[in-house]
Amino acid sequence: MVLLRRVIGDALRARRQGQHRxxxxxxxxxxxxxxxxxxIERGQKEASSELLAAICDALGARLSELLGEVSNTLSLAENMEGVLVPVDGQPAEAARQVATDGSVSVSVRQDSPLKATLHATRTKKRDVVYAA
Structure with missing residues (x-):
């Protein structure tokens, strides 16, 4: 399961770091x-819509842009088979690529039976990395 607050936090962090702020x-x-x-960036707190809008404004982004990126990442994660199921013969902590659509590549690292780390790499004009 991918936590929405982690994907949002990672998207915010990627935008901030991309601006070198x-x-x-x-x-x-x-x-x-x-x-x-x-x-919020570490996915430990859930921000209200008002707070997300204020953070996006501070980053010079539209809330709809951020939520669109988050939606795309979540959509890829939902299509992954066995995100929380270890691959036979592969150590639980191993990473594996599970989805790509040309502009987004997603891999999963199984940290424990109940925790997986989603890593999505999005390429547009610049490389942006999202992890959840």
Missing amino acids: TLREVSTAANVSLGYLSE
């Missing part, structure tokens, strides 16, 4: 505490 710069512009923004 610090957490402090974005948290000040969005009027949110640095610690809370960090927790």
Whole structure:
């Protein structure tokens, strides 16, 4: 299972890092505490729609763009077979590529029987990495 808050956080972090901005710069512009923004980026806290809009505004992005990226990543994850099922003969912590559509490549690393890490790489004008 992929957690929405982790995919959103990773998308926000990728945008911020792509702009070479610090957490402090974005948290000040969005009027949110640095610690809370960090927790959102790490997928530990779920941000309200108002807060997501403020963070997107601080990043110079539209909320619909961010949610579109998140939706595409989740769509690929939903189409993965056996995300939480170890592959026979393969160690649980091994990574494997499970989906690609040309512009997005997704791989899964099984961390434990109940935890998998989704890693999506999106290529457009620049490479952006999302992990969940």
